[in-house]
Amino acid sequence: AQSVTQLDSQVPVFEEAPVELRCNYSSSVSVYLFWYVQYPNQGLQLLLKYLSGSTLVKGINGFEAEFNKSQTSFHLRKPSVHISDTAEYFCAVTPGGGKLIFGQGTELSVKP
């Protein structure tokens, strides 16, 4: 069975500082990996995805993530955050067939 662990439930950071949100997954089969962002009182927006190919994936809003198969990780990074990045971030995997398995989420709080 597949599972996703987001190692930090809350990440406070100052504006313009770099940030890394950690995600580890477990799966015995190949998976597709995603990061979604959820702003307050909104739905989920796709930030980026890894399906195959280059392990460094660039997404929207200056975010990027690196797929590391040996460490089964897919950490999300941004070199300089803004107040507007304050949101809940979800890492997710799918082995296919329509099921998307989410981590518990990381609340990113950007302070001025």
Add this chain to the structure above:
Amino acid sequence: DTEVTQTPKHLVMGMTNKKSLKCEQHMGHRAMYWYKQKAKKPPELMFVYSYEKLSINESVPSRFSPECPNSSLLNLHLHALQPEDSALYLCASSQASGGDQETQYFGPGTRLLVL
């Protein structure tokens, strides 16, 4: 365009009411999903429709009844709900299965309050 629309945005209903949530996409996607999300939790999958047929039902109580009238539209009929059913209900769609087609795009959600 990766837009999924949901109506209504907010819904308040009593435990004896019947109401419906609506979801629409015009991206030509053939898979559509309903999720339930409680505060500070990840979305939980409820139903999956693939090519207008119900393919996954995650043991959801019968007071929730999904319907897929056509490839662009997905409804969730609600009847005799309980206060614990209060949540954000999210709809999503994807092209189908396999590779990039698995990418799910979410709507803004309907926030439901059951009194």
